[in-house]
Amino acid sequence: GDSVVQTEGQVLPSEGDSLIVNCSYETTQYPSLFWYVQYPGEGPQLHLKAMKANDKGRNKGFEAMYRKETTSFHLEKDSVQESDSAVYFCALSECDAGNMLTFGGGTRLMVKP
Amino acid sequence: EPEVTQTPSHQVTQMGQEVILRCVPISNHLYFYWYRQILGQKVEFLVSFYNNEISEKSEIFDDQFSVERPDGSNFTLKIRSTKLEDSAMYFCASRTGNTGELFFGEGSRLTVL
Numbered sequence: 001g002d003s004v005v006q007t008e009g010q011v012l013p014s015e016g017d018s019l020i021v022n023c024s025y026e027t028t029q030y031p032s033l034f035w036y037v038q039y040p041g042e043g044p045q046l047h048l049k050a051m052k053a054n055d056k057g058r059n060k061g062f063e064a065m066y067r068k069e070t071t072s073f074h075l076e077k078d079s080v081q082e083s084d085s086a087v088y089f090c091a092l093s094e095c096d097a098g099n100m101l102t103f104g105g106g107t108r109l110m111v112k113p
Numbered sequence: 114e115p116e117v118t119q120t121p122s123h124q125v126t127q128m129g130q131e132v133i134l135r136c137v138p139i140s141n142h143l144y145f146y147w148y149r150q151i152l153g154q155k156v157e158f159l160v161s162f163y164n165n166e167i168s169e170k171s172e173i174f175d176d177q178f179s180v181e182r183p184d185g186s187n188f189t190l191k192i193r194s195t196k197l198e199d200s201a202m203y204f205c206a207s208r209t210g211n212t213g214e215l216f217f218g219e220g221s222r223l224t225v226l
Binding site: 036041042043044045046049089091099100101102103104105106 | 117144146148154155156157158161169171204206214215216217218219220
C-alpha cells in the first residue's frame with residue numbers, strides 16, 4: 001500500500017534559520033502530493049500541493065518540489081518565523097483510491113524567537 | 114468563510130457504549146470523509162462517502178463503525194460499541210469534487226474509559 005515517511009518528531013530552528021522537512025513517499029501510482037499544516041486545536045489545513053512530477057507547490061514562503069525520480073516532496077523555507085510554528089504533515093492521494101489522503105507521521109516545527 | 118463544523122468537541126464515554134459524532138460539511142460539497150488521529154500519531158483515513166454510499170474504507174473501519182447522511186446536511190460517524198483504543202481525535206472533511214481541496218473540521222475528541 002501507499003506510505004509517506006517524513007522527518008520525525010520536532011524541529012527547533014531559530015527565527016531566520018532555513019528549514020528542510022523531509023518527505024518521501026511510496027506508491028505504485030502517480031499521486032498528488034500535499035503538505036498540510038495543523039495549528040493547536042484545529043484540524044489539518046492545506047498548506048501547499050503539487051499535482052504532478054516537477055510541479056512546485058508554494059505558500060507563505062514555503063516551497064516543495066515534486067521529485068518523481070527520488071520519490072520526495074521535501075518542505076523548504078529560506079527563513080522561518082515564529083508564526084510558522086505548527087505540525088506539518090506530508091500526504092499523498094491517488095485518483096484510483098478515491099483520492100483519500102495517506103498522511104505521514106507529522107513533524108512539529110517549533111521556531112525559537 | 115464556509116467551514117466544516119463538528120460536534121461534540123469532546124466526548125467521554127464508557128467502554129461498550131455507542132457514540133455518534135456529527136459533522137456539517139460545507140454546503141456545496143459532495144464528498145465526505147472521516148479521519149482519526151490517535152494522540153501523537155499520524156492522521157489515518159477511515160472512510161469516504163459520496164452519493165449516499167461509502168466509496169472507500171480502511172481496515173480500521175470495521176463492523177463497529179458506520180456512517181450516515183440522514184438529512185442532506187449532517188454527516189455522522191457511529192461507533193456501536195466503543196473500545197479503549199477508539200480514543201482519538203476524529204476529523205470530518207469534505208470537498209466539492211473528487212480532486213478539490215479537502216477541508217477539515219476542528220475535530221471531535223473521543224475519550225473511552
